[in-house]
Amino acid sequence: MAHRTIHFVSLGCSKNRVDTEVMVGVADAAGLELVAEADGADVVVVNTCGFIGEAKKESVDTILEMAELRTAGKVQKLVVAGCLSQRYASELEKELPEVDHFLGSSDMLKLKEVLGGSKDRMLVGNPASWVVSKADPRQLSLGRHFAYVKIAEGCNRACSFCTIPQFRGKQRSRAVEDVRDEVARLVDQGVVEINLISQDTVSYGRDLPGESDGAAKGKSLVDLVEAVAEVRGVRWVRLFYLYPETLQPRLIELLAEHPRVLPYVDMPLQHAADAMLKRMKRGHGIDRQKRVVEKLRKAVPDLTFRTAFIVGHPGETDAEFQELLDFVQWAEFERLAAFRYSDEETCTSYGFDDKVPAKTAAARYRKLMKTQKAIAHRKHKALIGQELEVLVEGVSDEHEYVQMARHQGQAPEIDGQVYLEGPEAETVQVGEIRRVVVTQAADYDLAGELLPRDESESEAATRRTQIAARIAKDQKKRVVLPVIGDISGR
DSSP: OOOOEEEEEEOSOHHHHHHHHHHHHHHHHTTOEEOSOSTTOSEEEEEEOOSSHHHHHHHHHHHHHHHHHHHTTSOSEEEEEEHHHHHTHHHHHHHOTTOOEEEOTTOGGGHHHHHTTOOOSEEOOOTTSOOOOTTSOOOOSSOSSEEEEEOEESOOOOOTTOOHHHHHOSOEEOOHHHHHHHHHHHHHTTOOEEEEEOSSGGGTTTTSTTOSSSOSTTSSHHHHHHHHHTSTTOOEEEEOOOOSSOOOHHHHHHHHHOTTEEEEEEOOOBOOOHHHHHHTTOSOOHHHHHHHHHHHHHHSTTOEEEEEEEESOTTOOHHHHHHHHHHHHHHOOSEEEEEEOOOOTTSGGGGOSSOOOHHHHHHHHHHHHHHHHHHHHHHHHTTTTOEEEEEEEEEOSSOTTOEEEEETTOOTTTSOOEEEESGGGGGOOTTOEEEEEEEEEOSSOEEEEEOOSSOOHHHHHHHHHHHHHHHHHHHHHTOOOHHHHHHTTO
16 A cells, blocks of 8 residues: 655654654655654654753654554554664664664665665665755755754764764765755745754864865855855845854854854853863863853854853862852843753763762753843843844744744744734734834743834834833833743743
8 A cells, every 4th residue: 555644753853853744745746645644654763862861751752652642553554763763773673673773873865765665674874975965855944034054974073071073973064065055945936034954054164175273265254154145035144153263254144244244152151160071071271261252242243152061071170160150140141041960871972970960960951051041131131222133933832812932042943033023913924024013021922013114214113112111101001911921931
């Protein structure tokens, strides 16, 4: 019986999301219809994450849930793909007989073989055998106004806590022209925001043929960013996963001055104590991190700095954790993610002594996030009354009668929303870039009054005066928009 419908579950990071979208494209080219529910789909594909314990558990739980449908005859074929099956291929093959096929982290295009009736169950290949290209039949899955674009695959770093190079392989950068052409195709589909991602974005181009440092014309990150930003129709370009090393002056200039390169930096720093950074094999100390933060703050107006830290790594002392807290309070990051260390059996840190008890790591996590919450709230409150450019996202997931958007300092999926107020909010279209005046602020979200598209200078001045007066009145009454109050504790 021919397969007619297919359902995808995409777990893990945005890089995984791109891989899933390639498989969606493969399925579409094969004539299958994408359906929103797994129950009743002819084929179900779970694209897994195998990075840390919590992600692995989520992946296994999802596989088992889909396996129940397979056993009950509500699904004809179950396919497991991605990092978990790359990392634990033999174990999963033995322990999950309900799974029909396994694909690894570089086997997205092999889905065509599966859908074509391949008899091979284990199709996990070399993790370094593939990197996404413009030729792949990718289909967007999160809307048509923004997209993630993977510029490289794999990683050459040797961080002691990380296993990603083991199941993603060494770094493989795409050619600038290949990325640019994919971006142009995405723009033709309605995309206006491009989010450039990879495992180690700063190192883009260093592995390209004939290059040792990626500095030659046409092979550096700067050349790539410039090429993407100049594609006709691109409005926003955002950079993710920069490593805290010396940034090229031209890259900082782009962040500071280019009208379409957003003043947004995502740079996971992981820790702030010299001894911890050394154990993590980060290749630098706190002085370099401070210099990077200071240089970016000084050079890039309206910078949004997003980072990530690990607490509870083996050997982390109370004093070292306090150094981390002190650094966070000094740097005042706009966005911060924190993770409790996951003791992965194949990472270098697994063999370290002085493991931190889980309760201690959890307490440190809560204290770090409490510290960051106060910083984020203060920075959001300072935005009240300011005028911001926002990208309209559509109807809120939490409140069907409220339209939501994101400003330049809010990346998709992870950084909160701007909820739109005022009569103009009823007329917005997804993908539009509009102006708002921020009227309310919570820890992670904002509310803002949408300004009309066309107003005379005098009308605009009058409107802004009215909004300012209303903000002052509301603050005295401590009015809080319910939609923000409902979800500000995310």
